Amino acid sequence: MEKDKGLLLVLSGPSGVGKGTVCKALREKMPELIYSVSATTRSARVGEEEGVNYFFKGRDEFQRMIEQDELLEWAEYVGNYYGTPRRFVADTLASGKDVILEIEVQGALQVKEKFPEGVFLFLAPPDLSELESRIVGRGSESEETIKSRMEMARTEIELMDKYDYVVVNDYIDTACDKIKAIIAAEHLKKDRQIHKYRKWILKEV
C-alpha cells in the first residue's frame, strides 16, 4: 500500500504553558517525528549547525523569502528575523514523515492561514483554577487589573477556537500520550485513507 503523506503538527498555546518542555519530551518518545527547523538572520552560536538548529540567512535573503511566500510564518524578535521555511516542511511531509512545529499563538495562526491542513494543538494550563489565579491574583488586585486580565484570558480562549485539539498540560507524560493518540487518529482519518482505495479501483477498471 502506498505511503501516507506526513502530518504537520503545530504545537502552540499561551506563553508559560510548557510548549518547549512537552515538545522536547515528545521528540524523545517519538524520534520519528521531525522537528521543523527555523530560518533566522541571527548569527550561529558555537555548536549550532546549519540545517539542524537553524537555517542561517542574511537579511536580504530572508526578505526575499518573505516576499516570495517561502515562509509559513515569520516574526522579528530583538532585531532579528525568525521564520518557518515552507520548503523544509513540504519536503519532509512528502517523504512520509510527520513534522512538529512548536510555536507561539500568533505564529500558529499565520501557519494556519498558509497551511490549513495542519493539525493544530492548543496546549492549555493544567486547570481552570490556574487560569483563575492568573486573573484574580491573590485577591489584592484592582478591578481594572482583573478586568484587563479577564480580557486577555477571553482573547486566549477565542484563539483556542482556531485549533483542532486542546491538550491540558497537567503531566508531561500524559500530555505526550494524548498527542501521540492525536497523531495516530489523524493518520486514520478517512480523507487520508480513501484515496488509496479509490486509486486501486480506478487502476483495475
Place this chain on the structure above:
Amino acid sequence: MEKDKGLLLVLSGPSGVGKGTVCKALREKMPELIYSVSATTRSARVGEEEGVNYFFKGRDEFQRMIEQDELLEWAEYVGNYYGTPRRFVADTLASGKDVILEIEVQGALQVKEKFPEGVFLFLAPPDLSELESRIVGRGSESEETIKSRMEMARTEIELMDKYDYVVVNDYIDTACDKIKAIIAAEHLKKDRQIHKYRKWILKEV
C-alpha cells in the same frame, strides 16, 4: 472541571471484515466502554437478559418506537425487528460514558442521519489484495462476475466516504489500539473542550 459528555462510537464495515471480533476484543480492553443494547421483537433465548442482551419488545411497541422516532436505526431480519433505542444511547452519553455500536453499513448510515455527532469508524479488510481477490477471484471468473463485484467494491468505497475514520483490520490488537487512539483524540477535540473555558469566563464576569 465538569465531566465531558460521552462519545457514540459507531463501528461498521463490509460483512465478513471482523466487526464482531474487534468489538468484543475492544470491550475486553476497555471495560468502561458501554455496548449499545438493541431492541428486538424476537423472543428471549435461555440466558438472555432484558436490558443486557436486548430490550425485548412486542411488535406493536416496536412499531410505536419507529413512528415516534425512538430508534437511531432499525431493520427487519427473518421476520423480526431489530433496532437501536435512542434513549439508552442518549442517557449513557449524558452520564459521561462512551457507547459503542457495532452495526452493518446500512444501519450505520441511518445512525449518521439521526446522530451526526457520532464517531463513524469503517473497519476495512487487511489490504487491497484481499479486495482484489474478492473481485477477480481465482482468475476463472467471467467478465460479468468481475464487473459486478467491482461495482460492489466501488459502492463500499463510496460508503467509506461517509465515515470519519478508516481502521484496517490486520491484527485485532493493532486495530483495537487504533480505535483507542481515535477515542482518546476525539475527547480532546477543541469543540468538546472549549465550552468549559467559555463557561468559566462567563461565570466570573
